[in-house]
Amino acid sequence: MKYKLGDFVRFVDENMEGYVTRIISNDMIGVTGADDFEIPVLVSKVTSVHGHQTADDSVPQASNAGASEDANFKDKGIYLAVVPDPKTGAVVHFHLINETSYQLLLTLISQQNQQYKGEFAGIIAPASQQKIYSAPLADLQIWPALNLQVLYYTNQNKKTPDALNITEKFKAKDFAGSKKNIPLMNQQGWLIRLDEDEVVIDAEKLKESFFKPAEEKQLVDKPTGEVDLHIEKLTPEHQFLSSATILNMQLTHFKKTLDAAIVHQLPEITFIHGAGNGTLRHELHKLLGKNNRIQTFMDARKEKFGYGATKVILK
Structure with a gap:
């Protein structure tokens, strides 16, 4: 497919232009103009607007340099960020945020109705981010499940963690919380931690909790009229x-x-x-x-x- 979600295009035969907000097939895309109406159009009937900055161009890339000393090595900090396209709210982009000192080998496979499609494969450098997927916001309820597999690599004397294998099927409630500032991107969006720390249960503290006196009733704020x-x-x-x-x-x-x-x-x-x-x-x-x-x-x-x-x- 020549075009990606978020690309800015102009119609060949009409005085119209807009953003690609849907990939319908290899030959057909949906383009949303200033009136917020999406128009299906043949790929052959549109052309890219040269010199137009895409969503990716607007995102500053962090340094790809890894940590040179063990003392500065960062083991944790892998996130999936979902950010609205800065030029058209009809599209959101998924970014893999790597705040660790590892190089990450990432693959992304989408799954829908027992149909699988490779969406991304590549290396995410330490302390950097990469756009890995885009989706039209209007189709949120029918987005495919996304399966991410992550392998860690470093040339330092470190035992690498086990590979991550995560499947996410997003629903509207996943975006009910407020947006946050996305690390390494300076954009607002929703952030999902992929390398959560394991929960370690302290047996002694657990035992003590059984013998604690009943806590005082929690204070409840007085509502307005x-x-x-x-x-x-x-x-x-x-x-x-x-x-x-x-x-x-x-x-x-x-x-x-x-x-x-x-x-x-x-x-x-x-x-x-x-x-x-x-x-x-x-x-x-x-x-x-x-x-x-x-x-x-x-x-x-x-x-x-x-x-x-x-x-x-x-x-």
Whole structure:
């Protein structure tokens, strides 16, 4: 395939240009223009825009020099980073981040419906990063599983770790957390640690924990009188979440806040859920109706909230 996701192209027969946001086949790609509409087009009907900086060109590469002394040798620090394309939000790029002093031999195989495809093979130098895969964001729910295999190499007097063999099948909830600054890239994205430290259980501390006195009740923050359950108030990354995940997050926050209101003996509390299709309101009322600590509940002030909030009176 001549083009990659994120490449900037111009139509041969029309006055249009945009970014490649989907690889449909060897002969067909999807191009998204300034209007955010994706247009399927034959590869033969577009051309690269010369001199246009690609997503890869904008990422500064770290030094590939390895550690020269054992004292400076870094054994840990391998991550998979997922970063939005800086020019088109319709595409994300996967980068292998190598903060260790090892050279890493990496292979990446995608798997979908028992179909396997080699996506990347190469050497990642110490203290460097490499783009290894790209995917259209709109297809997140049907992304293939990604299998990464990593071998370590160094010419120093070091026992190399066992090879890593990791398979990831991403879901929307994996991107529910806030973006972080990606090491070696100076870009914001989501970071997944691949070489987690093994959990070592201290037998003595474990034994002591069985004989510890009961801990004092954990302090619970006192909620405000009005609690907004709109998903954009709960997480800044809500655009990646499915409807089911959003509803689950809203209900979890509702239960936690209601419990806090009961602990602090608030006389009443209002939950702002919005009108929408009524699903969240229905679920809240169902839970409130089963709670014996609730005296009654009703639609909150209609002149302020319409039918988008519920007022709860506590016993």
